[in-house]
Amino acid sequence: MSVLSLTLASSLVLISIFVSYYQKLGIEKEIVIGTIRAVVQLTIVGYILHYIFAANSALFTLAMVTLMIVVAGNNASKRGKGIPNVFYFITFSIALSAAITISLLILFGNIHFRPQEVIPVSGMIVGNSMVASGLAVSRLKDEIKNKSEEIEAYLSLGATSRQAAQKVIKTAIKTGMIPTVYSMKTLGIVQLPGMMTGLILGGVDPIDAVKYQIMVAFMLASTVAISCFSVTFLTYREFFTSNHQLKEVGN
């Protein structure tokens, strides 16, 4: 793709600016800022990846993955605003899901420990993990707030914090996992996923592209399960004292 044709494609953004202006949505500024940020960020990432791929260094690869995890953790923790240590819990959970899933993929021979493979795969894992753990934490917070009297009913029967929170923990994990499970159901019918589209556009045989995409579906299923499970079990404790009392959490 030439730079000229890419520049011409940028005119597509004008359509969204026009819609916003015509319908008085007031988001023209946001669209312009979003577009500029996307171009700048992707260009920088393109050059960084170009350098890392050329260097073929394990250290650089891990540094890049770590950066992704920290940024994702920071972003997702906004959904658990007000919960102490939520950034650490989410970041740890994303890192855990990435470590387990990537290690297994390498062990099974699906991918190799090369920056060209580990970085894009990590990107998908971290991205999905970020959304799933953010959803789980946000649901956990809402459930505990809305069901505080029910939780206290369990506690007053002699339940521990863990036993009293069992029901809300289940709901939170399920909320985080559901979007990924549902999207697996429509994979290939409603949507042709980004990775597969990219491979096909890059000239790879669709059958090979599909193999990779199936691997991605399996990988994301494990990723969201690990991150939601981990983040929910780490976070629920913040709502209780060591004496099995429900803490009053502000907004």
Next chain:
Amino acid sequence: MSNKYQSWKEIFSFVDFRTKKGYNLNINVTVVTIEVIYVNEIEFKEVSYSSFGKEILKNISVKFEGGAIHTIVGPSGAGKSTLIKLINRLIDPTHGSILIDGVDVKTIDVIDLRRRIGMVFQQPHLFEGTVKENIEYGPMLKGEKNINVEYYLSIAGLNSEYATRDVKSLSGGEQQRVSIARTLANNPETLLLDEPTSALDPTSTEIVEKLIFNLKEKMNLTIIWITHNMEQAKRIGDYTVLLNKGQLIEYAKTYDFFTNPQNEITKLFIQGKLKEEVK
């Protein structure tokens, strides 16, 4: 009757606090056999509680006699629910202490304490499943299996056929009775009731009132009952406490409280002229 128990308690104050009610420890002293029964007198000593910088309870000192029904009345936002949650340590005071038969609740294992002090809420909060599963929940947590579900149902005035019913199929009044039976399955010595009848119709309210009254009479439970309904407080209370804006205004025998109030605020409350605290 309670005075007799009171003196026994003073004589045998060294006896392990955790001995279960109903165990009735028999001590033979030469020719005399003395029966020790727990009193469960609850004492608040200069208790204050604050949340997010707001003082909800202010310097409360009161002694709830064991084996009696104490009704707590007061406008919304007066701190009534906060007061009873301090007893089973769903919350801890910011200042002061709460003693049960002279023992600071903070020194008792919190899970053990909550099993001994049952609590019933305004809403029954039954868990999904059958009545039997709900009643077995508390004992199951401490590893007790095959408890006599029918016995607890009968105390709550429900026949054994209820055991297998799905809780969703029960009326509001039946659900609240199951909730009481579930609390009783832990064999508590004290009951904390947070407006248990406020969501019920008059018939169900009467059934619950009789049930609780019988518990006090037959099992000598100490009962602390929050109510919005002054008539209910008159009907069921041995003692009545008025809370207003986090302060204890008056604590007296229920008859005296309503016929000869000592405090001006109590008089206003009885006349229905005390405004609700704006939260």
